[in-house]
Structures are given as structure tokens and as C-alpha cells.
Amino acid sequence: MKKQNEVVTVAAAENENVKKVALTQGLRRGDTTIDEIEVFRPNVMSLKGLKLIEVLSADVNAIGVLLPRITSPSLSKAEVQALDVTDFVELTTAVLSFFNNKDEMETMYA
Numbered sequence: 001m002k003k004q005n006e007v008v009t010v011a012a013a014e015n016e017n018v019k020k021v022a023l024t025q026g027l028r029r030g031d032t033t034i035d036e037i038e039v040f041r042p043n044v045m046s047l048k049g050l051k052l053i054e055v056l057s058a059d060v061n062a063i064g065v066l067l068p069r070i071t072s073p074s075l076s077k078a079e080v081q082a083l084d085v086t087d088f089v090e091l092t093t094a095v096l097s098f099f100n101n102k103d104e105m106e107t108m109y110a
Contacts, residue, residue: 017041019094025084029073038072039094046070056099063092070095 019039026033046069047055054062064080071091083091 019097021087021090021094023084023087023090025087027075027079027082029079034073037075037091039067039091040070040072041098042066042070042095056096058092058096060088063088063095066095067091 017040021037021039023035023037026035028034042055046066050062050065055066064077067080068075068077080088
């Protein structure tokens with residue numbers, strides 16, 4: 001039983017560092033359509049050159065610079081600019097969720 005709890009703990013830790021966002025409008029990249037983007041928890045280096053207040057304010061330009069640094073597959077600047085607004089908002093929401101602590105998130109969604 002202990003191993004099962006350990007697996008759950010590792011999965012929970014991974015979920016705290018990665019958010020998956022299903023795109024409503026897939027992105028075409030060559031012969032491939034990207035339907036899902038993984039957003040990784042930003043670290044200090046991924047925020048380099050950005051004003052944190054602009055990221056936290058969901059400034060379109062700041063998020064547009066940050067997303068290529070923390071997504072998989074990595075989005076280009078042109079792909080970010082071509083995103084459907086609904087998909088951009090979902091990706092932005094995923095980014096901003098990393099800046100809330102766990103207790104705040106539980107309170108917001110309780």
C-alpha cells in the first residue's frame with residue numbers, strides 16, 4: 001500500500017508542475033496538428049526580461065513572450081500570436097495558476 005501512496009504523491013507533484021491545455025482550435029505545424037499543449041511551471045530564468053507584474057496582470061505581450069519558454073511542444077512567437085483567443089485565455093489561466101499557493105487554490109475552488 002505504501003508504494004501506491006508514493007506513486008500518487010509523485011503524480012500529484014508532477015501535476016503541480018505541469019498543466020495540460022486542450023486547444024479548441026488546433027495549431028497546424030507542417031503535417032501535424034497540435035491539439036494539446038503542456039504548460040510547465042515557470043522558473044526564474046523563464047521570467048528573465050519580463051516584469052512580473054505584467055505576467056501576473058495577464059498582459060498579452062508578457063504572456064506571449066513567456067509561453068514559448070514554458071510550453072511543450074514549444075510554441076513559436078508566431079504560433080502564440082495566431083492562437084484563438086479562447087485557447088490563449090486557457091493557456092494564460094494555466095500559467096497564472098502556478099503563481100497561487102495550494103491553499104489559495106483550494107479556497108478558490110471549494
